[in-house]
Amino acid sequence: MDVDGKLTDTTVLVVDDRAANRYAMGTVLRRAGHQVVPVATGGEALVELDVRLRKGILPDVALVDVDLPDMSGFELCRRLKSRPHMAGLPVVHFSAAAVAPGDRCHGLDAGGEAYLTVPAEPEEIQAVVRAAVRAARLRADDQAVLRRLTLLSETIVAIQAARSPKELADAAADGTARLTGGPATVFVLSPDDELFCGTSRDRTSLALPDDGAHRSVAALLRRLTRGQAGVHLTTVPAPLWPTGFFRPGVQHDARLALVLTQDGKAPVCLATPTRGMRRVDPEAEALVVRLAQATALAAEPLLMYRVERHVALTLQHSFLPQPHRLRNLPGLDVEVRYVPASSQTEIGGDFYVALRTGDGVLTAVGDVVGHSLEAATVMVEIRHALRAYGVDESDPSVLAGRLDRMLQRYHPDVTATVCLALIDPATGRTRIANAGHIPPLVIRDTQTADYAEADGPLLGLGLPHPPPTELVLEPTDRLLMVTDGLIETRGTDLAASMEHLRAAAAGALSGLDALCDTLLACFGDDREDDIALLALQRTN
Structure with a gap:
C-alpha cells in the first residue's frame, strides 16, 4: 500500500557479509515500515529465496552488496534473473567502495534495477527501494494484464472453433476459470429452452446438479434477461442459485455475466462463485464481460446450425x-x-x-x-x-x-x-x-x-x-x-x-x-x- 507516498507491507532481502552493515541497513528500512530479511552470502540468499518461493512469499526487493565472499553481487543477480519464478524480483546493488561507471553498468547489465553507493542518506535508501518496488509492481501488473488478454484471445479462438453449443460452453467455462482463477460454469439457453451447460476443467463431471437444477437455471436466465439489452452483471445469492455447479455439494453465491445473442433470443451466462455482494476484481470482470459478448456472438450461428441441420435431416429422411x-x-x-x-x-x-x-x-x-x-x-x-x-x-x-x-x-x-x-x-x-x-x-x-x-x-x-x-x-x-x-x-x-x-x-x-x-x-x-x-x- 502507498501511505503518504511511502510503500508499506514490503519485505526487503539485505545481502551483506558484514553484520554491522546489515544492522545499519536494516534499521533504516525498518524505520520506514519495511520488513527486513538479512543474510550474509549469495548462497544463503539463494537458499532463503527457495524456501520463500515454496511458501509463495518472495520478498519485494533485494539489496545486494557487490563484494560478497562466495560470489559477486552481480553473479547473484544473474542467477536470480535466470530463474523464471524469481526473474521479477527487483535487485538494487550497493557498495561502500568507490566504483567506476563501468561497474555500475555491470550491475545493470546483470539485471539489476539500481546501484546505490553507501553510506547514503536514509531518505535516498528509502527512495531507491520505493522506486524499485513500484517499478517491479508496475511490470507485474502489466504482465498480469498481458497474460489475461492472451488468455482472453486464446479462449475466443477456442469458442469460435467450437462445433456445438456444448463445446462452446465448455470452452467458455474453461476460459472464464483461467481469467478469474476459480471454477466457472457457462450456460447457453436455446430459443426452444434447451440448456447447454459447460464446466471448467478443474470441475469433475461427476455429481453435477440434476435436471431440476438445470431447469431452475433456465428459468432464472429467462427471467433475468427479459427486457435486457447488452451485458447484464448481477449476483445471485446462494439460496436462489442451485448447489453444486461450481463445486460438488457446495452452495455458493453466483456472479453472473448475462448477454443475449445478436438476435436477442438466446441468453448466454458466464457464472463464477463469489461471497455475498463483495466487489470483484474489476479488471478480471471486464475481461469476463468481453468473453460473454464473444460467447454470445459464437453461440448464435451454432444454435442456428442446429435448427437448420434438424430441418435438413428431416427433409432428407422424408426423401x-x-x-x-x-x-x-x-x-x-x-x-x-x-x-x-x-x-x-x-x-x-x-x-x-x-x-x-x-x-x-x-x-x-x-x-x-x-x-x-x-x-x-x-x-x-x-x-x-x-x-x-x-x-x-x-x-x-x-x-x-x-x-x-x-x-x-x-x-x-x-x-x-x-x-x-x-x-x-x-x-x-x-x-x-x-x-x-x-x-x-x-x-x-x-x-x-x-x-x-x-x-x-x-x-x-x-x-x-x-x-x-x-x-x-x-x-x-x-x-x-x-x-x-x-x-x-x-x-x-x-x-x-x-x-x-x-x-x-x-x-x-x-x-x-x-x-x-x-x-x-x-x-x-x-x-x-x-x-x-x-x-x-x-x-x-
Whole structure:
C-alpha cells in the first residue's frame, strides 16, 4: 500500500557479509515500515529465496552488496534473473567502495534495477527501494494484464472453433476459470429452452446438479434477461442459485455475466462463485464481460446450425423410403441404415432403394456427388427414375445406362455413383451393375467375405456400361451394399479402407442387424460424409 507516498507491507532481502552493515541497513528500512530479511552470502540468499518461493512469499526487493565472499553481487543477480519464478524480483546493488561507471553498468547489465553507493542518506535508501518496488509492481501488473488478454484471445479462438453449443460452453467455462482463477460454469439457453451447460476443467463431471437444477437455471436466465439489452452483471445469492455447479455439494453465491445473442433470443451466462455482494476484481470482470459478448456472438450461428441441420435431416429422411416398407419384399430380409455426416449441415445425396420387379427384387445404393439441395434433388430424381424404369426393365446394366442418360440430359454438371443388384429370391441368382461405386460385399457363413467383381464408369459421363456381373447368393449368404462415407477417410487409401471393411464384415455376428450395427460401431463415428447401408439375405 502507498501511505503518504511511502510503500508499506514490503519485505526487503539485505545481502551483506558484514553484520554491522546489515544492522545499519536494516534499521533504516525498518524505520520506514519495511520488513527486513538479512543474510550474509549469495548462497544463503539463494537458499532463503527457495524456501520463500515454496511458501509463495518472495520478498519485494533485494539489496545486494557487490563484494560478497562466495560470489559477486552481480553473479547473484544473474542467477536470480535466470530463474523464471524469481526473474521479477527487483535487485538494487550497493557498495561502500568507490566504483567506476563501468561497474555500475555491470550491475545493470546483470539485471539489476539500481546501484546505490553507501553510506547514503536514509531518505535516498528509502527512495531507491520505493522506486524499485513500484517499478517491479508496475511490470507485474502489466504482465498480469498481458497474460489475461492472451488468455482472453486464446479462449475466443477456442469458442469460435467450437462445433456445438456444448463445446462452446465448455470452452467458455474453461476460459472464464483461467481469467478469474476459480471454477466457472457457462450456460447457453436455446430459443426452444434447451440448456447447454459447460464446466471448467478443474470441475469433475461427476455429481453435477440434476435436471431440476438445470431447469431452475433456465428459468432464472429467462427471467433475468427479459427486457435486457447488452451485458447484464448481477449476483445471485446462494439460496436462489442451485448447489453444486461450481463445486460438488457446495452452495455458493453466483456472479453472473448475462448477454443475449445478436438476435436477442438466446441468453448466454458466464457464472463464477463469489461471497455475498463483495466487489470483484474489476479488471478480471471486464475481461469476463468481453468473453460473454464473444460467447454470445459464437453461440448464435451454432444454435442456428442446429435448427437448420434438424430441418435438413428431416427433409432428407422424408426423401428416403422408410425401413418398414423394405420388409415387405418376398423372399428377402432387408435392413438399412442411414447416418448423416457429423459435421455437415447441407443435405447429402446418399440413397438406397429396394423394390419389386418382374424378375425379382432390385436393390440399389448410390451417392450424388456433393452436399447441397441440388444433390438431394438429383438423388430424389434418380430414385424415382429407377422406380419408373423398373416397371418395364430389370437388367441392372440397362438401368445404369438409362440413369446415365437422364443425368446427361437434365443435370449435365452432376455425377453420381450407384451400385444396382437384381436378386431372384427363389434361386439366389444375382446380377450386379456398378457405376463407380464400392462393389457389394458377399459375407459367407464361413466367416469369409469377398467383394463382387463388378465395376463401371460413374453416372453422368456418357460412357458405356459393361454387362452385369452374375453370382449366386446361398440362403446363408448376406449381401452388403454401402456408400463410401462409411469407410472413406481423408489421407487413407481407399483400398486399405475397403480391406478393413471386408475383415470387419467377415467377423460380424450372424444376422443383418448385427452386421449393420458392427460396421457402424467400427467405422461410423464422427464421419465427414453421409453413410448409407443396405444388407439383405434370402429367406428360403
